[in-house]
Each structure stands twice: as C-alpha cells, then as structure tokens.
Amino acid sequence: xxxxxxxxxxxxxxxxxxxxxxxxxxxxxxxxxxxxxxxxxxxxxxxxxxxxxxxxxxxxxxxxxxxxxxxxxxxxxxxxxxxxxxxxxxxxxxxxxxxxxxxxxxxxxxxxxxxxxxxxxxxxxxxxxxxxxxxxxxxxxxxxxxxxxxxxxxxxxxxxxxxxxxxxxxxxxxxxxxxxxxxxxxxxxxxxxxxxxxxxxxxxxxxxxxxxxxxxxxxxxxxxxxxxxxxxxxxxxxxxxxxxxxxxxxxxxxxxxxxxxxxxxxxxxxxxxxxxxxxxxxxxxxxxxxxxxxxxxxxxxxxxxxxxxxx
Amino acid sequence: xxxxxxxxxxxxxxxxxxxxxxxxxxxxxxxxxxxxxxxxxxxxxxxxxxxxxxxxxxxxxxxxxxxxxxxxxxxxxxxxxxxxxxxxxxxxxxxxxxxxxxxxxxxxxxxxxxxxxxxxxxxxxxxxxxxxxxxxxxxxxxxxxxxxxxxxxxxxxxxxxxxxxxxxxxxxxxxxxxxxxxxxxxxxxxxxxxxxxxxxxxxxxxxxxxxxxxxxxxxxxxxxxxxxxxxxxxxxxxxxxxxxxxxxxxxxxxxxxxxxxxxxxxxxxxxxxxxxxxxxxxxxxxxxxxxxxxxxxxxxxxxxxxxxxxx
Numbered sequence: 001x002x003x004x005x006x007x008x009x010x011x012x013x014x015x016x017x018x019x020x021x022x023x024x025x026x027x028x029x030x031x032x033x034x035x036x037x038x039x040x041x042x043x044x045x046x047x048x049x050x051x052x053x054x055x056x057x058x059x060x061x062x063x064x065x066x067x068x069x070x071x072x073x074x075x076x077x078x079x080x081x082x083x084x085x086x087x088x089x090x091x092x093x094x095x096x097x098x099x100x101x102x103x104x105x106x107x108x109x110x111x112x113x114x115x116x117x118x119x120x121x122x123x124x125x126x127x128x129x130x131x132x133x134x135x136x137x138x139x140x141x142x143x144x145x146x147x148x149x150x151x152x153x154x155x156x157x158x159x160x161x162x163x164x165x166x167x168x169x170x171x172x173x174x175x176x177x178x179x180x181x182x183x184x185x186x187x188x189x190x191x192x193x194x195x196x197x198x199x200x201x202x203x204x205x206x207x208x209x210x211x212x213x214x215x216x217x218x219x220x221x222x223x224x225x226x227x228x229x230x231x232x233x234x235x236x237x238x239x240x241x242x243x244x245x246x247x248x249x250x251x252x253x254x255x256x257x258x259x260x261x262x263x264x265x266x267x268x269x270x271x272x273x274x275x276x277x278x279x280x281x282x283x284x285x286x287x288x289x290x291x292x293x294x295x296x297x298x299x300x301x302x303x304x305x306x307x308x309x310x311x
Numbered sequence: 312x313x314x315x316x317x318x319x320x321x322x323x324x325x326x327x328x329x330x331x332x333x334x335x336x337x338x339x340x341x342x343x344x345x346x347x348x349x350x351x352x353x354x355x356x357x358x359x360x361x362x363x364x365x366x367x368x369x370x371x372x373x374x375x376x377x378x379x380x381x382x383x384x385x386x387x388x389x390x391x392x393x394x395x396x397x398x399x400x401x402x403x404x405x406x407x408x409x410x411x412x413x414x415x416x417x418x419x420x421x422x423x424x425x426x427x428x429x430x431x432x433x434x435x436x437x438x439x440x441x442x443x444x445x446x447x448x449x450x451x452x453x454x455x456x457x458x459x460x461x462x463x464x465x466x467x468x469x470x471x472x473x474x475x476x477x478x479x480x481x482x483x484x485x486x487x488x489x490x491x492x493x494x495x496x497x498x499x500x501x502x503x504x505x506x507x508x509x510x511x512x513x514x515x516x517x518x519x520x521x522x523x524x525x526x527x528x529x530x531x532x533x534x535x536x537x538x539x540x541x542x543x544x545x546x547x548x549x550x551x552x553x554x555x556x557x558x559x560x561x562x563x564x565x566x567x568x569x570x571x572x573x574x575x576x577x578x579x580x581x582x583x584x585x586x587x588x589x590x591x592x593x594x595x596x597x598x599x600x601x602x603x604x605x606x607x608x609x610x611x612x613x614x615x616x617x618x619x620x621x622x
Contacts, residue, residue, distance in 0.1 A: 088492075181399075181480045183515070184546040205516035206496070208544060228618050233519060235495040266478045267621050307539050310578050 007121025010078035024285030028121035035249025045069035095106035162194035229270035250276030323391035335596030339432035342553035346560025356380035428569025473505035540581035561587030
C-alpha cells in the first residue's frame, strides 16, 4: 500500500563530535520517506524554496519517491542549525528559519488520494488535521509531534490525536503530553487521548509500543502487553539527526507492505523501525539512507533478533 | 552450584515519591543473596553490628541462605540514608555511616570453601581481591563496583578486574571506567582491562552483555555480538534500592544453577537478572523479594519473552 507523508523538507547545518556539515538535505518528511521507500511506495507533501535543486529532488527519485506534492514557493527552504557537541542524545538548536514553511498550505495531488496509509510528520497540528480530513480514504494514520505543539498548541494537537492509529513520540514528549513522569502511566494517559497505539522512542535504548484495546481492529477485552524493540549498540553515532523520523519510516513502511496489521506484523515493524534508525545515524544527514540496500536492512534485522532473542 | 557472596549487609532509610521507610534491612549482599536464593544455594560473607537482630537473620534463613559467614562485631551495622524524590533513577545519598563495615576483614567459613561460584559485591577492591585469592576453587567469579572505587582506588580495582569472569556495572560506571562516553567503545575499553564478559545495566531500559573472545571458555576467533535484556515497563517503582544487586543475584544465581555456561544459558541469565530487578523495585527494601515465589519468577520470565520476541 502507498504511504503519503506530509512534513518538512529542509536544509540542516549540523555539528557533532565527528564533524560538521553545512546545509544537508534534511527534514522529517525526507528522512521518513527515504526510510519507508525500502518497503513501499511513498508520496511526499511538503513545501520548498528556490534553493531546492535538481540534485535534491534526485535523492527522492533515486528511491522512487513521488515528489509531485512538493510545492515550490518563492523564497528559501526551511533551514535548521543544531549542535550535538554537548549531548549526542539531544540537539541544541542554534537557528530555526521557517522561511517558506511558515506559510505552508499542504496541497494534495490528485494522484495521492488513493493512499491507504498516511503519515503526519511533526508539523502544526492544524495542518495535520487538515491533511487527514482531506484524505478520508486513508485507513491507517500515524503521526509525530514535539514539545512546542504539546505545550502551546495543545487543543489542536488533542484533536489530531483522537484520529490517530499510531502516535510516535519520544520519552520526554510522552511524559510532557500526559503530565506524568512514569512511562507506563504516561503511556496510559496518552492512549486515553485517542491514539489506538503509542510508540515511545527511547533513543539509544530502543522503543516501546503500548497497545490499547483498540490497537488491532475491533475492541478486544484486554490490551496486549507492551513490546520493546532494542536499538543497536553503535560504536559511533556520527549524526543523530533524523533517527526518529527514520524509525517512523521503517516502522510505517513495513506495516504498509503487509497484507494485515497483525500483532506479529506490528512487532516486526518495530524492529524495522529500529533498524532504519540505526542506519540513519551512521553518517551525516541522509547519506547512509541514500546508499542503503534492502539486503543490508534484512541482515541488520537478523542482527536485532540475535541481540534480543533467547534462542 | 553454591554461590558465595561477599558484600554489605546494612540498614537503609529510604525516601521515594511513594513514601519513606526507616532502617530497612538492605545492603548489596542482602539483595544479591535473596535474589540468587531462588536458583541455587547461597552463602554470605559480611559484617554486622549489635543492632542486627534475630528477625533480620530470619530473613536469610527463610530463603535457606547460609549466614555463618556474617560476622558480629561490636558497634553498629552499616547505615545508609538516601532519597529518590528528585530522580527515581539515581539516589541522592544523605548519610553513609560505615560503622562496623569500616574495619571489615572478610572471614571465610570452612564450609564455604567448596563454592564454585563467587560474587564480589561492591566493596573495597582490596577486600574483593583478598576474598578471591582465598577461594581459589571458585571457577566462575563475578563482581560489581562503583564510581568511588573507579575514581580513587583505580589501581586496586584494575587488579580485581583482571580476574573477573563477569563484571556488572551501570552506564555511568562503564563510561567513567573506560573514559569514553560511547557505550560500545566504553565496553571494549573495559573488556580490555580483563573481565571476560561485561554486563552494563541501563536501569529502566534493561541491560546489555558485551562479550570478548574469552567469554565462553577457550579463546574463539571472534567475540559474539552483544545481547540486550529489557527491563519491564513498570507502572510504579516504589523503591529502586537494590535493583542492580537483585539483577546480579538473579543473573548469577541462574548461571550457577546451569550445568554449563553456554551462550544460551547466559542469555536466559540476563533475563532472570532483569526479572529479579523488576520485582525488587515493586516494594520498599527487600519486602518483595522476601515474599516472592519461583512460580511468579517464571511467569514474569515469560512476560519478558513476550515483551521482546517477534514470534
């Protein structure tokens, strides 16, 4: 099944203990769609400026990603500058220039309208809701958000959460959203807001899926116990940017490639999410995702199994 | 196989978000031996003061733990007071009164000398080494340590590490010991100091075992890939005190119960370690470990498998 993703396509200047890169191609929709493209067809909705060149678009096309929904606007693309020098687990933002993204009005190409999977990357919840409503045929909708929307746009965000099949956020965001420091209680609080399933990402410690009674279709009597996917212990994290979006892309891309969203398929999707996140951080920006092969992905999936399985 | 453990038997006054307890029975050797006692025979070497009563000793005897190596000295037992009000993952120490522990000279009962498994809990590395040398028959030796010994008693600690089959420490200690913030590189650095296998505990995120070429007997060509055991997502952590020692007890107790230390047995031991840690934190002090049954342990082992396994 095809996935439509709406989110940012941006340029990032990144400093990490390994070095520095200026204006890499980045943005949540970019990482997501590259990661998901190894599993299924992906269509992007975003806005870029006049600085978005043919070489950047070729990165998408090399992975057969549909870019007809990437609008060109007058001005510059979204630009972000961040540093991981102090803490590899959390970027320190130096610059955020929204540029053309400030007036983003998602436009959905006619050719995207049969997408059965929809991913609402981290953007204004009003836009997330607008896209969701404009694509009523989407039967599986996942989304992401961040502290800014949780704190200052809570009402709009809560509207989005009601309609999500899967919400993917990190520990800090889950605790903030639910107002509870205990992760299990925070998860229960977030599930009560509407999403049928919650995936909490723990950075270098992997991710945990928390299920509700509605996680797999019809309401069941009891929710399934949580499922935890590991992260790969990595000798060098060159650039953590995009790890979470790559997780989401691997996770949702794999789900979209499956005939049915069973508990077993969901667990494998969690592993593929972690696999894609582990590749993303091995090089700057999207470099590693661009040159990856499905063979490498499946080999690492086996490694993840060895890392966690008793037999 | 019987395990001999040397370490502290103490009284702890503990404050957590759930409440406060005064002078609970605690200490690394106490948590370790209670946890290990569900798997094998355990013998304790420690020193206590005149405040150690028959009721405290009965806690050990109820679990058939040999206390002949617990020496009674004039004075008071080791006392620790700590608070988890600010951070459930790290205690803030308010008081440490070593008392009789300050002059601890481990004495090994004759009846302990055939123990094939030896656990050196977190005490002065000079004492760890002394006990190790006094028990040459021990064919599997594991140990723990802490930031204080890593920083200020490094030379003595390095001597102990050379002879360890398994070192169990947490993330912070591994990074400090190796002088490297990346966990994989830190693990390699620590393994180069001598321990054949390193288990790094991640608190609420579980634990990872890092293997060397010598982890399973004869030197092999390559080290096995790491193995990660999860921690149970818990709705309430009542008291984190002793979680790491309970992990060590479950881990080492299970290993000692096995006919051979195979990679598969080691992986199961990691799970049993996590299982025992997850029980320990459910109540104050050793309360939960005291009333636990082997049936509950095995049920939770199955839950850990469901939490992590694809099929």
